[in-house]
Amino acid sequence: MGFEEFKNRNISEDYVVVQEDNYPKTSWESFKQVITRSVKGELFTGLKITFKMMTGALFKGEMATVQYPKEKLPIGPRYRAVHKLLVLLESGEERCIGCGLCEKICISNCIRMETRIDENSRKEVLEYTINMGRCIFCGYCAEVCPELAIVHGGRYENSSEQRAHFSLKEDILTPFDQINQQTEFAGYGSVSVDADEKIKKTPLSY
Amino acid sequence: METSIIIETIVKVIVVLTVFSVLAGFTTYIERKILAFMQRRLGPTNVGPYGLLQIAADGIKLFTKEDFIPANANKPIFMVAPLITAATAFIAMSAIPFFPEFEMFGYTVRPIISDINVGVLFVMSVGAVGLYGPLLGGMSSANKWALLGGARTAIQLLSYEVVSGLSLLAPLMMVGSLSLIDINNYQAGGISNWIIWSQPLAFLLFTIAGFAETNRTPFDLLEHEAELVAGYATEYSGMRWGMFFIGEYANLFTISFLISLIFLGGFEPLWFIPGGLAIVLKVMFLIFLFLWTRASWPHIRPDQLMWLCWKILMPLSVLNILVTALVIMI
Numbered sequence: 001m002g003f004e005e006f007k008n009r010n011i012s013e014d015y016v017v018v019q020e021d022n023y024p025k026t027s028w029e030s031f032k033q034v035i036t037r038s039v040k041g042e043l044f045t046g047l048k049i050t051f052k053m054m055t056g057a058l059f060k061g062e063m064a065t066v067q068y069p070k071e072k073l074p075i076g077p078r079y080r081a082v083h084k085l086l087v088l089l090e091s092g093e094e095r096c097i098g099c100g101l102c103e104k105i106c107i108s109n110c111i112r113m114e115t116r117i118d119e120n121s122r123k124e125v126l127e128y129t130i131n132m133g134r135c136i137f138c139g140y141c142a143e144v145c146p147e148l149a150i151v152h153g154g155r156y157e158n159s160s161e162q163r164a165h166f167s168l169k170e171d172i173l174t175p176f177d178q179i180n181q182q183t184e185f186a187g188y189g190s191v192s193v194d195a196d197e198k199i200k201k202t203p204l205s206y
Numbered sequence: 207m208e209t210s211i212i213i214e215t216i217v218k219v220i221v222v223l224t225v226f227s228v229l230a231g232f233t234t235y236i237e238r239k240i241l242a243f244m245q246r247r248l249g250p251t252n253v254g255p256y257g258l259l260q261i262a263a264d265g266i267k268l269f270t271k272e273d274f275i276p277a278n279a280n281k282p283i284f285m286v287a288p289l290i291t292a293a294t295a296f297i298a299m300s301a302i303p304f305f306p307e308f309e310m311f312g313y314t315v316r317p318i319i320s321d322i323n324v325g326v327l328f329v330m331s332v333g334a335v336g337l338y339g340p341l342l343g344g345m346s347s348a349n350k351w352a353l354l355g356g357a358r359t360a361i362q363l364l365s366y367e368v369v370s371g372l373s374l375l376a377p378l379m380m381v382g383s384l385s386l387i388d389i390n391n392y393q394a395g396g397i398s399n400w401i402i403w404s405q406p407l408a409f410l411l412f413t414i415a416g417f418a419e420t421n422r423t424p425f426d427l428l429e430h431e432a433e434l435v436a437g438y439a440t441e442y443s444g445m446r447w448g449m450f451f452i453g454e455y456a457n458l459f460t461i462s463f464l465i466s467l468i469f470l471g472g473f474e475p476l477w478f479i480p481g482g483l484a485i486v487l488k489v490m491f492l493i494f495l496f497l498w499t500r501a502s503w504p505h506i507r508p509d510q511l512m513w514l515c516w517k518i519l520m521p522l523s524v525l526n527i528l529v530t531a532l533v534i535m536i
Contacts, residue, residue, distance in 0.1 A: 034518070046503060047499065047502050050498065051244075051498065053244050053245070057244075057246045058243055063248060064246040065246075065247045065248045067251075
């Protein structure tokens with residue numbers, strides 16, 4: 001297979017090539033070009049366009065401004081911003097079982113977790129940090145998580161004095177008193193709404 | 207009698223200085239607003255209603271900013287250059303009749319600081335002295351961008367002085383006087399008497415030269431922010447930088463007044479509009495035209511600028527003078 005179709009960068013068939021091979025050669029030709037361009041009124045077309053833009057902005061409410069810190073544009077549900085660690089809605093227990101898959105799959109090596117076996121001989125997650133200076137927001141961690149515990153949230157305003165600031169576990173984990181505000185995640189890596197209809201029975205259930 | 211004239215002149219000078227300093231600040235606001243609307247954004251909105259107090263905020267910022275002088279700069283010249291720009295811009299206004307004569311408390315006021323009989327020559331020559339501001343500022347800054355800006359000042363302002371002077375000659379030959387009041391009175395009696403109809407080419411040439419002399423955008427080479435960082439004003443800060451811009455906007459008003467006085471009928475009454483309002487409307491339209499072209503047209507290269515000046519505009523203006531002279535002779 002050749003690369004011809006990849007080398008064709010014309011995004012539109014309506015491209016007009018300006019002055020492909022009719023550059024003025026003599027000074028008389030360049031003079032004629034200047035005169036035709038002056039008389040053709042291209043400059044006044046430009047003036048007309050900006051005036052139309054101004055009347056549109058002033059009288060037809062076609063202003064393009066978003067007053068950013070005050071008003072924000074809605075972001076898509078599949079947007080991948082800073083991570084969140086979800087909890088179980090019933091009990092408020094952490095969903096994360098400390099399996100370490102996200103740590104393993106992370107291609108920029110920015111997730112680090114510390115676990116131990118607690119007194120009930122279950123795995124307990126002690127620390128969970130994401131180095132935001134390195135994270136490329138690929139979404140592999142959310143995709144691989146078997147418990148839907150780590151997801152991508154919508155918080156995108158994260159400025160810091162240091163490039164590598166950390167998302168500590170207490171920053172991204174849903175707090176205990178805000179469990180009722182936690183919505184089931186509909187974004188990247190989550191189960192689709194019609195998942196139950198799509199699931200086919202495995203042979204074991206026959 | 208003598209003292210009353212002195213007092214009257216001083217009052218006029220103070221009025222012109224304050225009004226045009228405030229207008230210069232206000233024009234920056236208007237410019238930002240109009241450019242914003244043409245680019246479909248809002249412009250200044252946060253300070254005061256509709257951002258009107260932005261002028262005060264800018265003023266406070268300019269006055270309290272550190273006045274920075276580079277180590278290798280030629281200090282006295284560096285410090286005096288903005289003063290030249292601002293001062294010449296205001297001196298040029300002293301020969302411009304802003305309004306028709308009017309009576310106030312039984313006293314006839316002539317809204318011109320000094321009615322000299324070579325008004326046009328005075329305004330143009332003082333405006334030409336104003337090029338020393340950017341030129342000296344650019345050359346004394348010890349900065350290569352500023353130096354390039356200064357060099358461009360020399361090529362641009364100096365050459366377009368030739369065009370503006372030559373293009374004005376033809377209307378002056380028709381009027382037969384250099385006084386701006388005489389030129390204005392020549393066009394008394396309605397729109398059909400405006401000089402723009404008998405001298406359209408001179409109007410066009412003078413407007414183009416006016417754009418170049420006030421370094422408005424199509425010819426904004428002195429501080430072309432895409433090529434030179436800020437041109438001649440790169441090293442300036444605080445109120446010294448502000449002086450350059452007060453001078454620039456004052457020049458803008460001077461040129462607008464000149465165009466409307468010489469070509470557009472000046473302060474003659476227009477239908478039912480009294481003369482004072484008519485000239486204000488004309489000047490406002492011209493200022494809007496200056497801002498409009500700034501939003502629409504791209505910059506041009508210095509070589510294109512010089513090509514346009516010396517190969518197109520200057521021969522055309524000489525031709526215009528020749529044709530006018532022939533018509534007058536016949």
